[in-house]
Amino acid sequence: MLEPDALDRGLIHALQVDARAPFTLIADVLGSSPQTVVRRYRRLQAEGGLRVVALPDPRSSGTHQWFVRLTAATRTAHDIAAALARRPDTSWVRLTSGGTEIVAIIHTAPSGPDAHSLLLRDIPRTAGITGVSAHYLLHTYLGGPTAWRGRVDVLTPAQEARLRAHGPRVRAEEDAPYTLTGADRRLLAALREDARLGYAELAAAVGSTPATVTRRLAELRSRGALFFDVDIEPAVLGATVSALLWMQVAPSRLDEVATTLATHHELAVVAATTGPTNLVAHALCADAEALHRYLTRRVALDAIARIETAPVLRTYKAAATLRG
Template sequence: MSELDLALVHALQVRPRASWSDLAPLLGATAVTLARRWERLTGEGLAWVSAVPGPAFAHGGCTAFVFLRCAPAARERLAARVAELPEAVTVELLAPGRADLMLDVLASDPGTVHRFVDEELAALPDVLDVECVFATSLYAEGSRWRLGSLDASQLSVLGRPRAGDAAGTPLADLNALDRALLDALVRDGRTRLTELADLTGTSAATARRRLHRLTTRGVVAFRCDVAPAVSGLPVSVTFRGHAPAHDVNRLHRTLATLTECRLLAAVTGAANVLATYWLRDIGAVQQRETAACAHLPALHITERLLGTRTVKRMGHLLDGAGRRTGVRPIRPW
């Protein structure tokens, strides 16, 4: 990975669909060079851009975290099987403990999550136990995480990405064309308008208009994901803990500001805080827990879940090194 590669990835984390010509002056390279480097990064599974639920999803959709326990010999087999299910947008293998797999589940409502958990997951032959908690607030998630390769002046030039309207568009209002566009963009969030038009059987003008509507109304957002070879953070740890209700809303001002915070949520259940960090080595786990408790003294960590491998991240299948190898499109809309 060159410095230009890292800067390019960071720029796309801020503006995932920016044109190469827009990014060229900022990064000091030609548009052709940027396009060629991005093609190499995506071809090697090191970085990719995809469509994800936008801010409106927090109002009209449902996010849950599911913990599965299975027999030790069934871990890889179960992870591969669950990764084929579109509701399980992220699947992570955990170090042996009280749970063997952690899933991120997105659905239109809690009832759909319950049906998925009770009728599909619990019915799988390898599953011994299931726990499901719902996110009541998301203070940090993957699309907000940054690589940190650009300086302040470069970030200022990029500007703040325009946030979608949190009120959003009801999911039921999406038509067949909207859903076809979303399917294509989940696979590759940088698909050009002309290609989107060909894939969905419409004109480029219509594709542009419908995509603009989906983004400005907060239905869809875009994010740039990376393999550990790019981030330099190969260790994933998820802390579960409890904080008094009056302290929970302080999470976004405390734990979310800590370095390497990937996910931070207030959740249902006795352990009402869930936080995931990407770290440089196993020794940093204790340091991160100590820092979290120092920032929020009322927080009591009840469980530490060490990720051993991410099998699927937001619909994208990953190999043992965290490189993208394929897609199983998510359809939470």
């Protein structure tokens, strides 16, 4: 297993601050050479599963997100999870709970004849599935554009400021969401494969010019129509135990609890959902003992009436990356 040093961690942090920052700028911020930073980036790709991708903001893409929990026989769970991971309308496909539960995020269109076909037709008909529960994602407190704090703990505020100065100014969240055009979606499809593609490569992929692609990408970023995800194997960063936490919280305390949990370094995702458990979190810990300490000392909040811990046995798909 790759053991990243301070330079590797600084590079990962820099990419989280600005995924498209030039290697020359990253090298200058980290006090290294561009050649060394590029070499480390390639090594993290090859040995640590590093991948930088761009994803559309759900408000701009007009999609809804659902956490779906599928109960399946152990003998069929692997095949079902692998099939779900290959679909373009899924992300975060994981096998949990001793290999009998599959958890995935499914992206659905708001309307149309096939808007919810995967939820209403395809999944229920799949052989081997014995139970389905769907939880509509209402609000994300941590995750998506917000990085897991367990990996962004290297750069100083001054170094982060230098990297942010390179990127476009993002408009206020309360602004009306921007609706993606067909050309925007083609550009995002290319960035979903590799968000660090050069402008000439992006232009060739979408049949445009580098100048046009540069303008469009800057506009999409400034409007908050997309965000970048730095995907890497958690174990590379020392997190060998992963678990999903399904919590039941009184609605009047939900925002308070979720906001508190979103500050915890152990959590990579905190989201409010519909269903009997209305708050879900993804914990990443060094080992089982660390997870136990976290559950008994930090998540033991009075407002949490019930918590279900589902260890993640295998990740088939991250934000957009298929895992072997």
